[in-house]
Amino acid sequence: MTLVLAILAVVWIIGAVMGTPKGPRLVMVAVVMGAVGVIQLALPAGHPLREATGGDIRLWLLLAGFAVLVLAYQQGLRWLRARARPAALMPDTPKPAFEDDELRRYARHMMLRDIGGQGQKRLKNGSVLVVGAGGLGAPVLQYLAAAGVGRIGVVDFDAVDLSNLQRQVIHTENQIGQPKVASAARAMGQINHHVAVEPHEQRLTAENAPALFQRYDLILDGSDNFETRFMVNDAAVAAGRPLISGAIAQWEGQVGLYHPAGGCACYRCVFPETPPPGMVPSCAEAGVAGPLPGVIGSIMALEAVKWFTGAGESLAGRMLVWDGLYTDARVMRLTRRADCPTCGEKG
Ligand SMILES: [Zn+2]
Numbered sequence: 001m002t003l004v005l006a007i008l009a010v011v012w013i014i015g016a017v018m019g020t021p022k023g024p025r026l027v028m029v030a031v032v033m034g035a036v037g038v039i040q041l042a043l044p045a046g047h048p049l050r051e052a053t054g055g056d057i058r059l060w061l062l063l064a065g066f067a068v069l070v071l072a073y074q075q076g077l078r079w080l081r082a083r084a085r086p087a088a089l090m091p092d093t094p095k096p097a098f099e100d101d102e103l104r105r106y107a108r109h110m111m112l113r114d115i116g117g118q119g120q121k122r123l124k125n126g127s128v129l130v131v132g133a134g135g136l137g138a139p140v141l142q143y144l145a146a147a148g149v150g151r152i153g154v155v156d157f158d159a160v161d162l163s164n165l166q167r168q169v170i171h172t173e174n175q176i177g178q179p180k181v182a183s184a185a186r187a188m189g190q191i192n193h194h195v196a197v198e199p200h201e202q203r204l205t206a207e208n209a210p211a212l213f214q215r216y217d218l219i220l221d222g223s224d225n226f227e228t229r230f231m232v233n234d235a236a237v238a239a240g241r242p243l244i245s246g247a248i249a250q251w252e253g254q255v256g257l258y259h260p261a262g263g264c265a266c267y268r269c270v271f272p273e274t275p276p277p278g279m280v281p282s283c284a285e286a287g288v289a290g291p292l293p294g295v296i297g298s299i300m301a302l303e304a305v306k307w308f309t310g311a312g313e314s315l316a317g318r319m320l321v322w323d324g325l326y327t328d329a330r331v332m333r334l335t336r337r338a339d340c341p342t343c344g345e346k347g
Helices: 002-017 022-042 048-052 057-084 100-105 116-125 137-147 180-191 209-213 226-239 292-309
Strands: 127-131 151-155 196-200 218-221 243-249 252-258 318-323 328-333
Touching: 002 022, 022 048, 022 057, 116 292, 127 137, 137 151, 137 180, 137 292, 151 180, 180 196, 209 226, 218 226, 218 292, 226 243, 243 292, 252 292, 292 318
Parallel strands: 127 151, 127 218, 151 196, 218 243
Antiparallel strands: 243 252, 252 318, 318 328
16 A cells, blocks of 8 residues: 555656646546556455555545545635635726626617727727817717717807807707806716716917817817917827817818828918908808708717727818808818928928
């Protein structure tokens, strides 16, 4: 019996030294024990080999039974420990990307091949800054909040006026006189409480814009005048952020994606000079069809979703011009200008 135990010890130790896992080593032990069992059963009593390997099968069966009991006890303990460990402490269980209600909320996005769960996650991890909570800002803010962009900033210093309600559908009659950013933030919170809304009630200037822009991944400009659009473009280029810029007048609107850091034109490559004041009439002076900002703002929001998810072909380096009066659309290719005062090779 001592001989067999010595053989088993040698088999086990050689296996351990060679780095063999426990499973194959247990198989080796079982093979040796099986051979011993055959010797005990097949050879007559008193045979030298049978005497050398224990002499009695019952002794080995007792020993094997004991070993099986010990192994079973160990396995049982391991199983109980795994069950008793609280789920929160399990280091190999990552926090799910979405809560159950988010999975239901974004289901129509996730079933789109070009968005899917990965794209929805990018939207959730993304941030945008929307300049202006007016006609274009309204659908942009509503759709981006609904689409689940994780963090949405909105900058405006105006208050809601009765004359806004003809097209600025994010505001309501009982918000008249309230700051537009507060009214918009309230509406977005009611659409999607998972979105972090950051209202900035301030006048955007060339001084404060670049630092504010750097806090966001993407800038959407829905401002209503050329001066602001040029300043937003310059600040976006300075901050290295892509800019989706929209503009509307009367029955016509335009939208483009400007991103010199990504190799395409900036707004000033296309419109090098600010028109003199009074040359381009504002909505207040020339009028605007109520649903027009809905069309252009929705395209801006769609381009933002595409930019985050990488779906399709973006408007980078292109400008869409939409004529609402005759229902006609054109897309123009935009080229970057080497002598652009904002993104060109100055001195
Ligand atoms: Zn440029």
